Structures are given as structure tokens and as C-alpha cells.
Amino acid sequence: ALVNFERAHCGDAAQDLAHYALAAGLDDDAEDALLRGYADALDREGRGDRRVIVRFFARKTLGMFAQPCARLARLARIKRGEVPVMGDPVVALEEEAQRAYREIARAINGLRELGGRARPIGPREVMAMGRLLAVEEVILRDRAFRIALLGQPYSGKTEIASLLARRLPRHRLIGTVAMARALARVEQDLAGDGAQTPPRALVARLFERGFDLEPKQDPPFYAAKLDGRDVTDELRDDGPLQIRGAQLLDDEAVRAAVRDALVERSASEGLVIEGEYAAQLLPGRGHVFFVVADAGVRCARLLSHRGDFTDDAAAAEHLRHLDAGLPAPPLDAVHIEVGARTAAAATLEVLWQLLPPGRRPPNDLTGRAPV
Known part of the structure; x- marks a missing residue:
């Protein structure tokens, strides 16, 4: 026929x-x-x-x-x-x-x-x-979480945190590296007064000057604002701000001041904190995740982020050095095995963990997509 x-x-x-x-x-x-x-x-x-x-x-x-x-x-x-x-x-x-x-x-x-x-x-x-049309959006729409993302260096934590902050309504993104360097910049500006600024006054001044990280889709996955202008590139430069920022965040008094400031600012919104000390900066009880990725993926990410590394061997050696100084994750941290998956897939797994147990789909999101 x-x-x-x-x-x-x-x-x-x-x-x-x-x-x-x-x-x-x-x-x-x-x-x-x-x-x-x-x-x-x-x-x-x-x-x-x-x-x-x-x-x-x-x-x-x-x-x-x-x-x-x-x-x-x-x-x-x-x-x-x-x-x-x-x-x-x-x-x-x-x-x-x-x-x-x-x-x-x-x-x-x-x-x-x-x-x-x-x-x-x-x-x-x-x-x-990837989940289709996000059933979890309906369930998580009106909830506010306090999330800390720790993990291996160059495992994609910043991208995952940015995706979470964009996916969850009314959630503020805090990158510990960017915030520490912004604190160093504020301290630098206050140094002309001749007296050392107490931690709480320093942190208060940081937020008074409008420090904020806006999550973005493209690297470095955020736009940093201070005094109403974009300071992203300035905070990403290696130099005095990098060294002083790390020193400030090593100080428990500074971390306590940051934690208290976040408590005041997160009464009606959620928090997604990413990077070293994220768990210590988390105000109150929250969700802690530890991100782990394949070595090859981490090497590729390092080579794309750092122009001073040109071959896989040097990148792998640098990662081994960084891993040697990595603190053990908190006992209550949930491990997110990224493997070779995309940051979007890892973000979906975090969202799955945030769902109430009775609302979690019967199949988890940990399987890898076919090559």
C-alpha cells in the first residue's frame, strides 16, 4: 500500500x-x-x-x-x-x-x-x-537553607555553589576566597587611620560597602561588587590581597565576626558558602557537602584556570601538594562524588540531598551520563 x-x-x-x-x-x-x-x-x-x-x-x-x-x-x-x-x-x-x-x-x-x-x-x-523541569523546584521553592560546600581543590565547588545560588530562590552566594580578599582590601583602605581595625568593625565595614557576590553562568561563576562597582578581577589577582586575605580568614576572631554578620543577613534568605572554612562560617545548623572529583578532571580545570601551569605532570604534582594540606571533612559532611560528571549533575545531586526524605525520587542522581 x-x-x-x-x-x-x-x-x-x-x-x-x-x-x-x-x-x-x-x-x-x-x-x-x-x-x-x-x-x-x-x-x-x-x-x-x-x-x-x-x-x-x-x-x-x-x-x-x-x-x-x-x-x-x-x-x-x-x-x-x-x-x-x-x-x-x-x-x-x-x-x-x-x-x-x-x-x-x-x-x-x-x-x-x-x-x-x-x-x-x-x-x-x-x-x-539532568532532572527534567525540576520537580524539586516545587518542593524547595519557599525554603531557605544554609549550605557549606567543601572539597578537593579544583573539583568544581565554585561552579556548583553558583548553580545552587541561582537555582534556589533567595539564596546568597559567599565565596570564602573572594570574601577574604575583599576583607583585605577594606583593611587596606582603613590602614590610613593608623590604628588596627577590630575584626567586627572590619567585617561590618565590608558589608556596609555593599560587598556581594552575584552568581554567574560563566567562569569565574560570580561577579564581586564593592562600593557599587565590579571588583571581580581585582579580587582574583594573586598578590598582597591573596596573602593577607588568607591570614585574616585563619583568625578565629575574624571568622566569628563573619559568622555573626551572616546570621544578621540571613534571617529571611538562605546561604550557599563555598571554600575553605565554609563549615566554620556556617551560622547555626546547616547542610555540609564535601565535593570529590576525578584526578584528570581536576588537572584539566587547574590548567584552564592557571596560566602558569603548562603540562599535566606539573598540574598533577601541584594537586598532590594541595591535597596534602587539605583538612579532613567534618564527620557530618555528605560526600558528593562528582567523578567526571558536569557541575550541573553534581548540583542536582545536592538538590536531591536537600529534599525531605519522603519526597526524594526512588532513583538517585549519581549515575553518570553515557560518554
């Missing part, structure tokens, strides 16, 4: 075959039989064209990706309250998301036919690539 339709110029046979295969839910064997029968019929008429097979799989894959796209649009409408649902809307969102995972896995597997039939993937691997 399809051959006759094509002979009469009544449509695209490859597209019709793809629509039929999707609607009928054909498995691989049935699909192969359908395509062989169609190709053989064309060959008997001397009109064989093997390109129709490629066109078939291309159209079928587009059709399969259209299904989860429509489901994602429905998820968005449910979140906005435009689609009424029976029962708990969060449960409805989770069920819709699981269907979308299965449909996306099916669509990605459809691409295998265009690339030599690589191994199939499952919904769990799709989930590892």
Missing part, C-alpha cells in the same frame, strides 16, 4: 512508515521486517533507494523527540497551575517526569540506527544527564 501511495505521489513513504512504526509500537524485529518488505518491493520495481532507510530513522527519531517535548510543555503548565491535577501536584509532576525520561531514552535509542546501533541507554542514564 505504501509503495502504491508513493507511486501516486500521495505523501512521503519514509515519514508514513515512521508514523506507522511509532503508532503501532513496533519492536526492532517487526520494524526490520517492515523496512525489508518495503525495500524489497521497491527493488522488484527497479526503484530501490537505500536512502529511504536513513530518512525513515531520521523522521522516526524526530517523532519520538516530539513526544517528550509535548510532555515537558504539559509539565510547565502543571507547575504554573494552568492544568488541574487530581491529588498532590508534586506526585503528578514526578509521574509525568518519569514518563518523559522513558520517552527521551526511547528517542535517544532511536538515534542508534543512524550511528551503527550503539548500546541502548535507559531512563536512569537520562536522569543522570
